[in-house]
Amino acid sequence: QSALTQPRSVSGSPGQSVTFSCTGSSSDVGNYNYVSWYQHHPGKAPKLMIYDVSERPSGVPDRFSGSKSGNTASLTISGLQAEDEADYYCCSYAGSYTLVFGGGTTLTVL
Amino acid sequence: EVQQVESGGGLVQPGGSLRLSCAASGFTFSTYWMHWVRQTPGKGLVWVSSINSDGRSTRYADSVKGRFTISRDNAKNTLYLQMNSLRAEDTAVYFCARGGSVVFQDWGQGTLVTVSS
Numbered sequence: 001q002s003a004l005t006q007p008r009s010v011s012g013s014p015g016q017s018v019t020f021s022c023t024g025s026s027s028d029v030g031n032y033n034y035v036s037w038y039q040h041h042p043g044k045a046p047k048l049m050i051y052d053v054s055e056r057p058s059g060v061p062d063r064f065s066g067s068k069s070g071n072t073a074s075l076t077i078s079g080l081q082a083e084d085e086a087d088y089y090c091c092s093y094a095g096s097y098t099l100v101f102g103g104g105t106t107l108t109v110l
Numbered sequence: 111e112v113q114q115v116e117s118g119g120g121l122v123q124p125g126g127s128l129r130l131s132c133a134a135s136g137f138t139f140s141t142y143w144m145h146w147v148r149q150t151p152g153k154g155l156v157w158v159s160s161i162n163s164d165g166r167s168t169r170y171a172d173s174v175k176g177r178f179t180i181s182r183d184n185a186k187n188t189l190y191l192q193m194n195s196l197r198a199e200d201t202a203v204y205f206c207a208r209g210g211s212v213v214f215q216d217w218g219q220g221t222l223v224t225v226s227s
Contacts, residue, residue, distance in 0.1 A: 003154070034212040038155070045217040046147075046155065046205065057215070089155050093212045097160075097169040101147075104154040 004029065004090055004102035011108040017078040022090030022102050023071060030071035034093035037066060037075045040104075041086045049088075050075060077107075085109040112136040112216050114189075114206050119221030126196050126225070132189040132206030132218060140164070140184040143211050146191050148202035149220070158204070159191065162211070174200075196225045 005023040012018040020037075022029065029035055037050040048057055050066035053073060063079045073092070077084055090102040118130040132144070146158040159180040160169045168180050179192040189206050203222050209215035 003156075032212075036213050038214065040155070045219050046207075046214070047217070048209075048213065048215055051213045087154075091155075091157070091214070098171065099157040099160070099212060101155045101157060 002100070004092060004100055006088075006090060006102035006105045008103070009106045009108065011110055012077075012080045013110045014080055014082060016080050017076060018080060018107065019077075020075040020088050020090070020105050020107075022073040022075070022092075024073075024092055024094075024100070025071055028092040028094040028100055029068065029073050031095065032093045033068070035066070035068060035073040036091045037064075038089045038091065039084075039086045040089060046089070080109055082109050112208070114208065114216065114218035116204060116206050116218045116221035119204065119223045121224045121226065122196055123227050124197060124225055127192070127194045128196065128223060130191040130193065130204055130206075130221060130223070132191075134187045134189065134206075134208065137208065139182075139187040139208075142208045142215075144180075144182060144189045145207045145209060145214055146180060146189075147205045147207060147214065147217075148200075148223075149205070150199075150202045155205075156202075160211070161189070193223070196223075198225050201225045 038046045040046040054066040094100045145160045161180045177195045203220040205220045207214035207217045
């Protein structure tokens with residue numbers, strides 16, 4: 001159950017687009033379409049932003065989108081807003097009834 | 111309004127035990143998978159354990175297998191995590207979350223567990 005790999009930080013200016021990567025292996029991200037993304041403002045409850053690689057729960061703006069290629073999943077935020085500043089975590093099913101998170105990426109809106 | 115409220119956290123000595131609870135409301139508790147996820151100080155989220163809707167299927171991370179037990183009482187809309195043989199590395203904020211088998215749909219605010227002598 002090795003953690004997925006995420007860059008520690010990403011930054012962008014309001015209105016720009018940013019992309020977060022999440023790299024796993026053929027045992028998790030590459031083998032299952034069960035990647036989800038969570039937004040976490042420290043001290044608050046994490047929030048589901050994307051599930052099943054690219055599905056958006058109701059209430060999540062369409063500025064948020066997800067994709068996957070091989071062993072790497074990605075989350076893109078377009079039209080960046082100040083309130084998007086938070087930590088973002090990916091998570092994947094890893095087989096054998098286990099789940100694994102990435103280490104998280106801190107988004108800074110400049 | 112969907113709500114999960116965790117409780118039971120606190121300071122415990124290494125080797126000790128603690129039972130966390132998660133009181134759920136605003137949804138049909140008995141139809142959802144429930145999960146525990148933890149966040150160690152200054153670090154990221156880590157999946158701990160999951161239980162299916164009727165409580166018959168449970169899953170654990172290797173790091174807690176044999177020490178932690180997840181359970182639920184659908185009549186009380188409450189999820190539990192019994193934590194035994196606690197170690198310093200179990201120190202974390204523990205979140206409960208409802209969802210499907212592989213997704214965490216809604217989360218609580220978390221409860222802090224500190225393992226220290």
